[in-house]
Amino acid sequence: MNRLVWLNRLRWVVLSSVMLLLILIPFLHLYQTYEAAHAYDLLTPGEKFIADSMETLTKPFVTDPAEDLNGLKGTTWSGKLFGLALSDPLSVVGQSAAGKTLYWPFIVTALIPVLLTVVFGRFFCGWICPATLLYELNDNLGAWLRRAGLPVSRRRLDRRLKYLVLAAGVVLSLFSGAVLFAAIYPPAIIGREIYYAIAVGGFGVGIVFFLLTLLFDLMVARRGFCRYVCPGGALYSLLGHFRLLRIQRKVTHCNDCAKCNVVCQFGLDPWHDDFGQECNNCTACIAVCPTDALKFEWRRFDAAFQGPGHLGHEYKKQ
Amino acid sequence: MQRRQFIQSLAVAGLSSLVSTETRAARSQPTLRFLRPPGALTESEFESRCIRCGQCGEVCPNRCINFFATENGLGSIDTPYIIPREQACILCMKCGEVCPSGALQKITREAGEIIHRVNMGKARVDEQLCLSFQGKTCGVCYRACPLQDIAIRTGMLEQPHVTEACVGCGLCERSCIQIPQAIRIIPQQTREGLS
Incomplete structure (x- = not known):
């Protein structure tokens, strides 16, 4: 047995925790709205269950849920982790291009991820990204399908394609005035769609794109989206070029x-x-x-x- | 569907996407009446500054913030909006506080600040529909208003008169007992388009 296998196990724990947090945050939001409404008696049994379980979960940590839980919001795209505002460097690049301005209060929220990437390289893709968890499971599915004799394609494309996607995204954001990366960046999509599904009432349009990327991985190239298309992966790779x-x-x-x-x-x-x-x-x-x-x-x-x-x-x- | 029809409809869709965004926005205005959350920058600026993180919706205690799919064009996908008749803004100003990208400005929760800086739209009374203007004393909108006597005043028979201080939160429209509602918010982006 390999002595360092715990590293990979730890990575799975981290990835799963991120995913669980993304699922927990919308439920906490619902709980906050129930608290703010002061109408526990009017909740449906399902809503009462959410309120009760979230109350049990958070009681040791908060006194006023309607206010105190605001320190845990958002997704890996941009969010608050125990009061600390963090943003994906790609969101900063995209917004600076689309808005043609540098908004410093926002840019500083990407500082910690950028510094970590300079030291550890593209670690976000392997250790944090909620899409990675699903893509790796999808890759396992691909392996099973291959074993079952189905044609799972493992074509090789040019890795540099994703840098082109990053550059094109910046240019198109400049001209269109919209943060286009938000629409095609899987971790941003996943976080948002989980929130939509739990608290807003159904998936949005992003889920279609994400399902297409899963198919792309199975039918074109192994982990193809991360390797050849993802603009975030491209940005993290560039930032981590001189990783330590x-x-x-x-x-x-x-x-x-x-x-x-x-x-x-x-x-x-x-x-x-x-x-x-x-x-x-x-x-x-x-x-x-x-x-x-x-x-x-x-x-x-x-x-x-x-x-x-x-x-x-x-x-x-x- | 015949193949020819299908190709024709594709061509029509393709051509219509070439129509300028202004024309399309003008065309969609009468049907799509939505508000941006309080403290939002002007519409075009807002679309370019919003990173679609969804935190404004996650922090809203009133669950009035919803998110666009493709209804308002591709530029608005996943941006927040409020339909006041469904759920109006209670002006808690938490969305501006949580917004990381400055698309929603931080505004403190004080009447003066809110009146001065929040501009989601302005309420407009349809006197043909309003009960008070039809001689049946009502006054519900006036009572729902968080800025009573500043943004909305009542005259004879509780007839509502909206002032320039109205910030467009939509609580009057939400509470109007007429169907369809006799008081509506004209969204800021529509007002900009009209002027």
């Missing part, structure tokens, strides 16, 4: 089994030391490695190809 923390291969431990390449949903090549700015720190390669050859390391640049693994046949032949 990188997954690296220890050539002395590697046995050339190539499991890492198979498991990498982003189609990277850990076996040949190719990580780059695209790696989202998902740690699947670390978890699958039978010899613990893959590890996080603090370094500015990826190592160049270090040759075949020292535990593999090819190296022994030499």
Whole structure:
């Protein structure tokens, strides 16, 4: 058993917690409105259940739910986490382009995510993004479908396509005066649609687009949207180009089994030391490695190809 | 549907999308009467500053803020709106406080500030429909108004007279007992379009 597999388990816990929070926040909002209305007796049994369960859940932490719970709002696109306002850097880029202004109170809310990305690279995509959870489950579904003999396409496109989407989005936002990224960015869509479904009364239009991206992943390219289209992924990759923390291969431990390449949903090549700015720190390669050859390391640049693994046949032949 | 008809309808849809946004907005105004939440910037500015995060709706204690699908054009998808007859704004000013992007301005919850800076629209009384103007004393709108005697005054038989101080929260329209309602908010973006 691999010693570092807990990293990937921890990642699943974080991803699930983010998703649970996104589901919890609309229910807390409903509870707040029930409290504000002072009309518990008029609630339907279903609404009473929501009010009761949310009350039990939050009672130890709040005195006045109508006010105190305002510190927990929004989504990963932009929201308040225990009073701290955080925004996706893409929302800031999109809004600055669409509004043709720099609104500083908003820009500072993206500061923490940007700093974390500069250090850890594209970690948002692997550890926070609520769409990632669904895309990874979708990828598992794809694997089952493949095993069942259905044609699940794994085409390779050009990774640089997403940078084009990012640039085109900025230009189109400039001309149209609307934050277009909000309509095509899966984490923004997911957060919003969960809220719509729970508290507003039904999904909005974004869910159609998201379902299409799931189909795209199954029918065109593995994790295709994140790898080739997502403008947020592109922005995070660029911000994390000089990331300080990188997954690296220890050539002395590697046995050339190539499991890492198979498991990498982003189609990277850990076996040949190719990580780059695209790696989202998902740690699947670390978890699958039978010899613990893959590890996080603090370094500015990826190592160049270090040759075949020292535990593999090819190296022994030499 | 015949293939030809289908292609024709596609062509019509394609052509109509080329019509300028102003024309389309003008055309849609009579049917789509909505308010932006209090403290919203002017319509075009609002659409470019709003990042569609939905927090204004999540913080609204009165659940009056709803979100557009495609009804108001592609530029308005997922932006917040209020239909006052369904649920009106209680001027709690929480949406402006939570808005991260400045599309809704932060306004303190004081009468002076609200009258000065909130501009969702203005109420207009249809005297043909209003009970008080038909000789049946009513006065419900006056009593629903959060800015009584400032935004709305009553005359003989409780006949309502809206003043320039009206901020357009819509509580009068929500409460009007006539069907259809005799007092309506003319939204700010419509007023801008008319002037």
